[in-house]
Amino acid sequence: MTLDLFEPPAREALSEAAWLLRGFALPHVDALLAAIADVARAAPFRQMQTPGGFTMSVALTNCGALGWTTDRRGYRYASADPQTGQPWPPMPAVFTRLARDAAKAAGFPGFAPDACLVNRYAPGARLSLHQDRDERDYGAPIVSVSLGMDATFLWGGHARGDRALRVPLVHGDVVVWGGADRLRYHGVLPLKDRPHALLGAQRLNLTLRKAG
Numbered sequence: 001m002t003l004d005l006f007e008p009p010a011r012e013a014l015s016e017a018a019w020l021l022r023g024f025a026l027p028h029v030d031a032l033l034a035a036i037a038d039v040a041r042a043a044p045f046r047q048m049q050t051p052g053g054f055t056m057s058v059a060l061t062n063c064g065a066l067g068w069t070t071d072r073r074g075y076r077y078a079s080a081d082p083q084t085g086q087p088w089p090p091m092p093a094v095f096t097r098l099a100r101d102a103a104k105a106a107g108f109p110g111f112a113p114d115a116c117l118v119n120r121y122a123p124g125a126r127l128s129l130h131q132d133r134d135e136r137d138y139g140a141p142i143v144s145v146s147l148g149m150d151a152t153f154l155w156g157g158h159a160r161g162d163r164a165l166r167v168p169l170v171h172g173d174v175v176v177w178g179g180a181d182r183l184r185y186h187g188v189l190p191l192k193d194r195p196h197a198l199l200g201a202q203r204l205n206l207t208l209r210k211a212g
């Protein structure tokens with residue numbers, strides 16, 4: 001009989017250099033949620049304006065040396081929270097370790113993120129197809145951690161109009177992309193109103209990057 005309990009977590013390829021690590025974050029959920037609460041106390045979740053003048057449906061905050069922000073002037077990374085002028089809260093050690101371990105499992109050893117965007121989705125919130133292009137170099141991968149409500153991740157191609165794969169993501173899943181896939185279009189479909197047993201009617205997403 002196979003000892004399934006001791007098999008390494010499954011690694012599913014989404015494309016050449018993009019991997020879904022199912023349940024990879026599950027052993028760390030309690031520590032992750034406590035750390036997110038600490039970050040949100042210092043830098044509360046807020047809905048930002050897009051350059052086009054829309055209010056994002058997703059609420060966000062950041063931690064680490066750099067934080068991703070958007071306003072009427074554009075998308076950028078900044079070392080201070082525009083709402084308070086204070087530096088973003090430091091990156092919790094559990095984030096840094098999880099990101100490094102997930103990146104390594106996906107074939108990107110040595111990942112050291114300096115920016116963590118924390119997104120909070122309520123039912124109906126979505127993220128339209130986009131590329132992550134605000135980072136200084138594209139040599140490092142991106143690690144995306146899903147907590148709470150289920151979501152459908154869109155994994156597209158190198159052109160906005162390319163057909164996108166629909167990837168169901170659940171609590172504890174981690175997606176890592178880099179290399180040849182670093183600039184692929186991606187997004188999140190509007191969230192269904194299916195409250196999660198632990199987190200209720202929300203989805204939290206950590207997006208860890210080397211931005212500077």
Ligand code: MD6
Binds near residue numbers: 117119131186205
């Ligand atoms: C997610 N977020 O929230 C994935 N990218 O599941 C992103 O892909 C993202 O929220 C660039 C800028 C902001 C984001």
Ligand code: FE
Binds near residue numbers: 130131132186
């Ligand atoms: Fe993105």
